[in-house]
Amino acid sequence: MSITDHLALVQEKIATAAKKAGRATDAIQLLAVTKTHPLETLEEALGCGLREFGESKIQEARFKVDRFGSRVRWHLIGHLQKNKVKEAVRLFDCFDAVDSLDLAEEINRRADEIGKTFPLLLQVNVSGESTKFGVSPAYAACVAEAINALPRIELRGLMTMAPYTDEVEKTRPVFAGLRECRDQIEQSTGLKLPDLSMGMSNDFEIAIEEGSTSVRLGTILFGVRKASKIRPLSTPDDL
Numbered sequence: 001m002s003i004t005d006h007l008a009l010v011q012e013k014i015a016t017a018a019k020k021a022g023r024a025t026d027a028i029q030l031l032a033v034t035k036t037h038p039l040e041t042l043e044e045a046l047g048c049g050l051r052e053f054g055e056s057k058i059q060e061a062r063f064k065v066d067r068f069g070s071r072v073r074w075h076l077i078g079h080l081q082k083n084k085v086k087e088a089v090r091l092f093d094c095f096d097a098v099d100s101l102d103l104a105e106e107i108n109r110r111a112d113e114i115g116k117t118f119p120l121l122l123q124v125n126v127s128g129e130s131t132k133f134g135v136s137p138a139y140a141a142c143v144a145e146a147i148n149a150l151p152r153i154e155l156r157g158l159m160t161m162a163p164y165t166d167e168v169e170k171t172r173p174v175f176a177g178l179r180e181c182r183d184q185i186e187q188s189t190g191l192k193l194p195d196l197s198m199g200m201s202n203d204f205e206i207a208i209e210e211g212s213t214s215v216r217l218g219t220i221l222f223g224v225r226k227a228s229k230i231r232p233l234s235t236p237d238d239l
Ligand SMILES: *Cc1c(COP(=O)(O)O)cnc(C)c1O
Pocket: 033, 035, 056, 077, 078, 097, 161, 200, 201, 202, 216, 217, 218, 219, 220, 232, 234, 235, 239
């Protein structure tokens, strides 16, 4: 099957999950996770009308952004080291997995140097797994407030990853947990955090039922990624 076929199926599944939850389909953004895939795959994805791409490594994004540039909205979905922020603000349009105040401050500083403002999502480690990045839900409100005060940052919401499991219902409490965390932050701080980035190929329908506004899909669109050392630490081992 081609990417077009996969995309049609995915869109149907998104619509079904949205309907089941009484939500509007267009409230859910499809982020195409293109990491590890070659330029031809990205070209094909563009041809299908996909415009929001997720990459997790600077060195890989570099040549992809050079090639496709502003035809794409580039999301950084992987852990970012502080010494790479300067290049990251040049390459990416939004930071979807910011896992500390320190990092947000560095993004703010580098963004200010180039006179840009960046949308940002705070990654929360809802499942508590030690292999996952993200702030603990207990500190999320405090960190969110501090990030929101940074002038070159527009804090849009939260992001999380569920543990990989064959029993997909087990992911539900993690996604519900992120939504509850967001609701609590909004209540206690008065911030508005409309975006919830949650759900991957194996669990996006559950995530949508629990309020996801952005599903990050790689495998279901583009096939299984080849084992590669550019795979981020936070990706499930099973892939
Ligand atoms: C790789 C990755 C994805 C995509 O995972 P699939 O299971 O292939 O859909 C989503 N989110 C993050 C943060 C990733 O690193």
